[in-house]
Amino acid sequence: MRWLLRQLEKDLWSPEVAGIGLGLVYVLALWLANRSPGASGTFFNVAAVVGKPLTAGDPANQFFVSMFPPVTEGLGWQFWMVAGIFFGALASVLIGRHFRLTWMPVEQWKDVFGGAVWKRWVIAFIGGVILQIGAGIAGGCTSGLALAGGVQLSPAAFLFIPGIFISGAIVQLLVYRNKY
Amino acid sequence: MTLTIPDILIALGVGFIFGWVLDKGGLNRYYKIANVFRFTDLTVLRFMMTGMLVGMVGIYTLRHFGLLNLTAVTATALAGNFIGGAVFGVGMALSGFCPGTCIAGIARGQLDYLIPGLLGFLTGGLIFGALYRTDLIQWLITAGRPELAYAKLPEILGVEPLLLAFVFSEAILIFLYVVARTHARRPDDLEKVVEHERVLAGLEESQPQAIGD
Numbered sequence: 001m002r003w004l005l006r007q008l009e010k011d012l013w014s015p016e017v018a019g020i021g022l023g024l025v026y027v028l029a030l031w032l033a034n035r036s037p038g039a040s041g042t043f044f045n046v047a048a049v050v051g052k053p054l055t056a057g058d059p060a061n062q063f064f065v066s067m068f069p070p071v072t073e074g075l076g077w078q079f080w081m082v083a084g085i086f087f088g089a090l091a092s093v094l095i096g097r098h099f100r101l102t103w104m105p106v107e108q109w110k111d112v113f114g115g116a117v118w119k120r121w122v123i124a125f126i127g128g129v130i131l132q133i134g135a136g137i138a139g140g141c142t143s144g145l146a147l148a149g150g151v152q153l154s155p156a157a158f159l160f161i162p163g164i165f166i167s168g169a170i171v172q173l174l175v176y177r178n179k180y
Numbered sequence: 181m182t183l184t185i186p187d188i189l190i191a192l193g194v195g196f197i198f199g200w201v202l203d204k205g206g207l208n209r210y211y212k213i214a215n216v217f218r219f220t221d222l223t224v225l226r227f228m229m230t231g232m233l234v235g236m237v238g239i240y241t242l243r244h245f246g247l248l249n250l251t252a253v254t255a256t257a258l259a260g261n262f263i264g265g266a267v268f269g270v271g272m273a274l275s276g277f278c279p280g281t282c283i284a285g286i287a288r289g290q291l292d293y294l295i296p297g298l299l300g301f302l303t304g305g306l307i308f309g310a311l312y313r314t315d316l317i318q319w320l321i322t323a324g325r326p327e328l329a330y331a332k333l334p335e336i337l338g339v340e341p342l343l344l345a346f347v348f349s350e351a352i353l354i355f356l357y358v359v360a361r362t363h364a365r366r367p368d369d370l371e372k373v374v375e376h377e378r379v380l381a382g383l384e385e386s387q388p389q390a391i392g393d
Contacts, residue, residue, distance in 0.1 A: 010204070015226035016356065018205035022227060023234020025198045030239055031248045033190045037198060039279035040301075047305025055310065063312035076183045077191045082283055084195015085202065089287035092203035101289040105210035105276065121296040127275025128282070128300015129307065131268055135279065136308035137320050138264020139254035142272075143198075143280040145261075147228065149253045151235030153333040153344060156254040156261045163265020164272060168217035171273035180218055 009096045026151045035077055036152070038144020040135035042082045045069045047132075112176060138163070199284050201227075208285035208293075210276030217273045222363050226356065233352040240345035250332065258324025275300075 007013075029035045048067035055061040069076070093099045104110075104120035113119055135141040138160050140148065146164070149157030173180050183191075205227045206212045215221035242248045254261070272278050277285055277293060279301060285293035311317050334341035 012206045013201075013204040015205055015223045016230045018201040019227045019230025020234050021197055021201035022205070022231030023238060025194055025201070026231070026235040027238035027242065028197070029190075029194045030251065031242055033187065033194070034249060034251060035191075036251045036253055037194060039283065043279060043298075043301040044305045044309070047302050047309060050302070051306050051309045059313040060310045063309040067309070077187060080183070080188050080191035081195040081198070082280075084192040084197075085199035085280060085283045086195075086287055087192070088196035088199025088201075089203040089208060089284035090199070091196070092200045093288050099287075099289050101291065103291050105290070105292070107209065108211040108214065109276075117292075120292050124275050124277075124292045125296035125300040125303070127271040127277070128297050129304035130271030131275065131278060132271075132301045132304025133308045134264050134266075134268030134271055136264070136305070136312075137267060137317065138261050139257070139321070141268065141280065142228075142278045145254050147231060147235070148251075150228075150232045151239055152250050152253055153236060153240075153341075153348065154253045155256045155331075155333055155336065158333075159256070159258065159261035160265035160268075163262045163267075164269035165217070167266040167269035168273040169219070171270050172214065172217040175273070176218060 008092075011096055011098055022147070023151070026147060029081075030152075033077065035081075036144065036148035037081050038078060038140055038148055039082055039085070040132065040141035040144055042078050043132055044136070045079070112179070198280070199287065202281055202284035203287065207281045208277070208288060208290075213272060213276040213278070213281065217269075222359055226359060229352050229355055233349045233356075236345045237349050240342045244342045252330045255329035256326055256331070257321055257329070259319070260321045260323065260325075263320060 025037060029037050044067045048064040049069070051064035052061065052068050055064055069079075090099075100106075103117045104115075109120060113123070131141070135145075138145055139156060140146075140160075142164075145160050146157050148154075149160070202208055206223055207227060212221060212223050216224035239248065239250075243250065268278070275297065277297060282293050282297045282301070285297070308317070328335070332341070333339075334344045337344065
């Protein structure tokens with residue numbers, strides 16, 4: 001019992017142990033609900049709430065209409081799944097007493113980008129924009145394409161993953177330069 | 181068709197485990213994501229590969245016994261999947277998060293995930309939607325799309341699905357084994373380096389005391 005509590009309070013588990021849980025997430029979702037968890041779709045749904053009225057009568061409207069909630073029953077499911085991600089992470093953080101309000105990453109960021117909060121916020125924002133556009137082009141993100149596709153042996157996932165790593169490595173080579 | 185209460189509870193429960201392991205895996209921290217692209221901390225890869233191993237064996241075994249059906253997931257499009265991934269990787273390396281880990285990062289109290297992160301996704305979603313009808317985006321999402329765009333690898337290769345799942349999982353096992361032998365025990369991630377340096381500094385300070393004891 002004490003051992004279990006100590007494990008639950010830990011800040012980090014071995015990636016393999018946490019990874020077993022990740023695999024179970026995809027098995028359970030497919031088995032119990034016939035779904036593949038994915039996060040980026042929900043952000044498109046939120047964007048559609050803003051974008052649909054803005055683009056009325058415009059060709060761009062087509063995308064927002066198709067993404068406007070609730071198009072299909074699947075939409076709501078992914079929303080609740082994303083809400084679950086928040087509560088699951090929150091439970092882990094609170095049990096371990098690791099909750100801390102921070103304006104920027106505690107580790108490593110400052111060594112590379114300096115201590116300015118605005119710089120972190122600008123890069124986090126631009127990063128978010130690029131991530132969502134990339135997810136749109138590819139047809140999903142790390143959860144909804146790389147993992148959901150990977151576990152089902154979908155070729156799309158095995159095209160997506162190398163794409164991420166090639167460009168990610170090039171970006172870090174440019175950002176970290178001699179520290180790479 | 182609307183969701184029933186059990187549907188919502190399953191979605192919340194699955195998400196809950198997801199969020200839990202994202203936090204315990206450390207995936208909702210900048211340095212973990214940033215360093216996998218420097219190949220100095222392979223946590224993200226080890227986490228994802230283990231997840232895929234368990235997932236594909238579990239899913240294809242249950243499917244073999246007729247207990248579940250696969251879903252359509254994402255259409256294969258040679259250009260879109262790869263180029264989309266390359267665009268995605270730029271954002272992931274810069275920000276140190278992705279859509280799912282950003283949500284899990286908010287739960288740690290990281291305001292840079294909550295405000296610019298979420299606003300970035302929303303803005304990116306609006307930009308993608310506005311550009312959706314352009315020739316470039318239409319080309320990207322359709323170029324190199326095979327006739328059976330939703331077919332899975334076993335179907336394409338004409339191999340027994342469960343067998344292929346085991347072949348893939350063997351490859352992942354070998355990968356995890358090699359990583360464990362070469363990378364996992366090196367003090368390669370920053371946390372361990374900092375800890376290591378502290379121990380070294382602490383040892384130097386405490387040596388005279390140890391002798392005194």
